[in-house]
Amino acid sequence: MFQFKWLWHNLKGDRAGYIFALCMSVIGCSLTIINPYIGQRIVDHFIAGNDAAQHLATEKGLLIGLVLGMVGFSLLRTGLAYFTTLLYERSSQNMLFRIRVYLYNKIQGQDMRYYDRNRTGDLMTKMTGDIEMVRHSLAWIMKTIIESLTVFIAAVVYFFFIDAELTLWLLLLSPPIGIVAFIFARRVRPMYVDLREKLSQLNTITQENIAGNRVVKAFAREDYEIQKFTEKNVNYSKANKAAALVWLDYFPYLETFSQAFLVILMLVGGLFVMNGRITFGELSAFSALIWGLSNPMRTIGIVINDIQRFFASLSKIIEVYYANPDIVNEHNAAGKKRYHGYIKFENVSFKYDSATVLDNINFSVDPGETIAIMGATGSGKTTLINLIPRFYDATKGRVLVDGIDVRKLELDELRSNIGVATQDVLLFSDTVDGNIAFGDPDMPEEDVTSFAKLAAAHDFIAKMPEGYNTIVGERGVGLSGGQKQRIALARALAVKPPILILDDTTSAVDLETEEHIQQSLRELDFTCTKIIIAQRVSTTAKADRILIIEDGRIIEEGTHAELLEKRGYYYDVFMLQNEGIGREASIQYGKK
Structure with a gap:
């Protein structure tokens, strides 16, 4: 009942x-009698x-009237x-539109x-596919069920009006048909649940391979991926055939019972005509309307098939429909303000499932300050910056922006004050213009050009x-990695954020271009707190402070010169990237 x-x-509305x-x-099906x-x-x-x-000779007008009445x-x-x-169709299509919009908004509102x-x-x-199956069920399956029931009931009522005993003989077939159905x-429903899962797996591997086609080609793994796709396709095909062919196990019984209506009518109805119990006209009425009993029995298998598909699809849609994010965006447009850019981490820890990613992180960033974060892969750098715009929430401790816990800030306001550019650029x-002005579609062209220059x-x-006005292909196809990173950086700068987060954004650009970008970031005409994740010392050297993270903990903190003096992780990285430079020279480098 919940589904209905x-x-x-x-x-609602239709x-x-x-x-x-x-x-x-x-009404229309009742008229079949x-x-x-x-x-x-x-x-x-x-x-x-x-x-x-005699009637044919004297009452031709009545005959013509009856024939015209039938027409x-x-x-x-x-x-x-x-x-x-x-x-x-109109009702189901309108419902489909509303549900699709709602689900899209629901998915957009989910957290990471x-x-x-x-x-x-x-x-x-x-x-x-799942939404379309629900629409199909509402428009056609419900229609088929209502019309079949109406015709069946109308036919039974009319048959009882003619002769109750002959009707009861015909209805003897209904209980066994109901049992078979x-x-x-019961047998086919779990098969459609499994079929739906197989389709989902097939779509997933198709989407992944299309999105990652360059990687596949780079490693010459086309044959391997074709084999993986074929395996999923075979699984889906087998599940589809199994669900479809199970109908053949029951079709002979239902078809036999359906045909038996005519056999009973000929045998019992013929005897009743010979005995004078019913007239030829009444037998012809039975013959003309017997399909009202047999046809629903023939279609019952198709209806059950589609109903089971409907329930399998609807259960998946409802999962999304009622999924609630832990981090809720109220989209409150009123009262938004520009932040100063003060950030503070107080005893912040974060666990993903049971794995500890960050452990007791403490640091603060003043407005306009530039903080660089460095650490080995998997040390927790990206997770740390993801806590600032609340892509995730800290498991313990607090992340403060302008002295307020981010969990108490309105999400749209918080995120509109943060510009984000990541290494994995989307x-x-x-157009290039549209991508740069993504955060502000009404941005003047001269501003787009200005931020592109920065x-x-x-x-x-x-x-x-x-x-x-050049159209950029999906995911930036046609651009180099460095070009995509620079467009993403321009997009982040274009909203003039008081907080700018750069996750290894210049990793794919040459040193000369990187120096230009670093100079531009230092000379922005608006106050901007910058948090930069980087692996290059050339990127971190001019930062006001550098944080070194290892296994989710801050193990070093200081300026470029201070960290070189400590001879720790940062010093080792510097020496690896600048082989042959002595200690004094390296310290002097940091003072320039």
Whole structure:
């Protein structure tokens, strides 16, 4: 029942139209008894009756009227069917639109943990195939069920009106058909749940391979990936065939029972006609409407198949529909302000599941200060900066921005005050201008150009076929790693953030370009606190302070010169990157 309450809730705005369509379906299908009744009158009055010849000679007008009545009711039923189909389609399409928008907004509002635990291909399946299956069920399966039931009930009522005993003989087949249908439904439902999971796996591996096609080609692993895809495709194909072919185990029984209606009608109905219990016209009415009993039995397997698909898809949609993030964005547009850029970590620890990533982190950053963070891969650097815009929340301790715990700040306001550029750059399939102005679509072109110059991106952009109007391929295809990083940096700078977070953003650019970028960052015309993750000493040397993180702890802190004096991790990295430079020279380098 919960599933149907959910559907009813999401039909809001189209409930009246949908209910009206259901009523029209009932009325239209109830009219199916009219033509068999008219046919009965024609047979008994003009063909098989005792005075049939006389009636045919004297009452031609009545015969023509009855024939025209049959034609008229057929056209009426056709018109009603067309009209109700339009209503079903409109209601279901509107519901599909609302649910898809809601799910998209719901997914957008999820925190990073949700994306860590849900595969992209699985989410895509829910947003496309699963939603479409729900729409199909609302528009066509419910329509089929209502119409089949209406025709069945109308036929039974009419048959009882003609002859109750013959009707009971026909209805003897209903219980065994119901039992077969119930057994079939119980067997096929888990198969469709498994089928849906196999489809999700197939979509996931397809999405991953398309997104990572360059890596696949770089390692010449096309054959391997084709084999992986083929394996998933075979699994899906087998599951699909198993679910589809299980119907064949029950089809002979249901088809036999359906055909048995005609056998019973011929045997029992024929005896009743010979005994004078019913007329030829009444037998013809039974014959004309017997499909109202047999056809629902034939289609019951298809309906059950689609219903089980519907429940399997709906359960997945509801998982997203009612998923609530731990970090909630209220999207409160009122009262937003510009921050000063003061940041403080107080005894911050962070665990991902059971693994400790950060342990008792303490440091502060003053407005306008530049902090560089260095450490080995997996030391917790990226996790640390992810706590500032609340991509994750600290397990223990507090992260403060302008003296306020970030958990008490409105998310949109907090994140609008932070510019972020990462090493793994994502550029949208848009113009270069559109990518740089992503945070402010109304940004003037001259400002876009200004920020591109700050990020050392203007020169190569100007050489592109259409300059800033050049369409960038998906994920920046067609640009080098360094070019993508510079566009991402320009995008982060374009919002003039009081807090700028750069996660190894200049790792793919040459030293000369990096020096230009560093100079630009030092000469920004707005106050900006900068937190820079870097592996190059050339990037960290001019920072106001440098933090060294190892296994989630800060093991060194100080200026470039101070850390070289300590002869620790930073000193070792410096010596590796500057072989042959003596201690005094290295310290002097830091003072320049």
